[in-house]
Structure formats: C-alpha cells, structure tokens
Amino acid sequence: MDFIIAATYDSYIDAHLAMGNLLSEDINCWLKDENTVTIDPILTNAIGGIKLMVAEPQIDRALDILQRTKQQYQAQNPCPHCGSVNVEYVSTPKKASNWLGTFVSVVLNAGAPMAIEKVYHCFDCGFEYKDTVNNKET
Numbered sequence: 001m002d003f004i005i006a007a008t009y010d011s012y013i014d015a016h017l018a019m020g021n022l023l024s025e026d027i028n029c030w031l032k033d034e035n036t037v038t039i040d041p042i043l044t045n046a047i048g049g050i051k052l053m054v055a056e057p058q059i060d061r062a063l064d065i066l067q068r069t070k071q072q073y074q075a076q077n078p079c080p081h082c083g084s085v086n087v088e089y090v091s092t093p094k095k096a097s098n099w100l101g102t103f104v105s106v107v108l109n110a111g112a113p114m115a116i117e118k119v120y121h122c123f124d125c126g127f128e129y130k131d132t133v134n135n136k137e138t
C-alpha cells in the first residue's frame with residue numbers, strides 16, 4: 001500500500017496527537033522520522049520534521065479531518081485586529097504546513113523546543129500577532 005505525507009510536525013507530541021486523531025477515525029497512518037526528531041530536535045528542520053504518513057486511499061478523508069481540526073482552532077482564535085478567523089499560525093520564515101502541530105502544542109502548552117519564532121497571520125487584514133497562550137509562562 002502506498003502512503004502519502006499528510007502533514008509534518010516539529011515535535012513528537014504534536015505528531016502523536018495528530019496521528020491519534022486520525023486513528024480514532026479509522027485512518028491507516030504512521031509517523032516517519034519520529035525517532036530522528038525525538039533524539040535530536042536540532043535536526044528537525046534539516047529533515048523536515050516528523051511526517052504523518054497516511055494510506056493513499058484514505059488521504060482525502062485524513063486531510064478533511066485535519067482541516068476540520070484547524071477550523072475549530074481558528075474559530076477559537078480570531079484576529080484581535082479585525083475579528084477574522086481567516087488566520088494561520090506560521091513560522092518565521094513562513095512554513096504554513098505546520099499549523100496542526102502548532103495547534104496541538106498550544107493546547108497542551110507542550111513547550112517543544114523551537115528555534116523558529118511563530119506568529120499568527122491574518123489573511124484578511126495582514127495583522128500578525130504572537131500566541132498569548134505560549135507567552136504566558138514568562
């Protein structure tokens with residue numbers, strides 16, 4: 001069976017939670033490169049993070065589930081400037097593919113080691129803002 005990369009994650013915890021989401025919906029999936037990332041987080045960016053691999057016949061449904069999770073998250077984190085929910089949590093430099101991993105780590109306040117700064121970007125007004133949940137520990 002062929003497997004396709006559905007998403008990539010910066011941290012072990014994020015990747016496992018996403019995989020758990022899909023498994024609970026009977027999606028056949030597994031994580032690639034998770035050992036490398038767990039042992040040496042510095043290497044994560046070099047190898048592109050942990051890859052969530054999904055069985056090809058189920059990829060559409062898997063992406064749908066991931067998308068739904070994203071929309072739920074956006075609805076809870078509207079842009080403070082204009083109120084739009086058309087926002088994305090992005091790395092600087094931009095790396096929008098990691099939205100789900102970021103979403104999970106924010107919820108759990110997992111504090112995965114990240115050298116890259118992440119901000120929310122509003123696609124309606126262009127406003128960028130930091131995540132308040134992650135910053136409260138200071």
Ligand SMILES: [Zn+2]
Binds near residue numbers: 083123
């Ligand atoms: Zn906005």
